[in-house]
Amino acid sequence: LDGAVDDVQLLFNIGQNISNSNNWPNWKAGSEFKAARDGYMKK
Numbered sequence: 001l002d003g004a005v006d007d008v009q010l011l012f013n014i015g016q017n018i019s020n021s022n023n024w025p026n027w028k029a030g031s032e033f034k035a036a037r038d039g040y041m042k043k
Contacts, residue, residue: 027034
């Protein structure tokens, strides 16, 4: 059970760090999805 608690704490901390940051995950350069996301983010 300790391992499951560690996993949940890790995932919570990752989500909290992302939500409190101005840096959001992004597609790598050259990805076919990057242009679509960049266009969506400009709206």
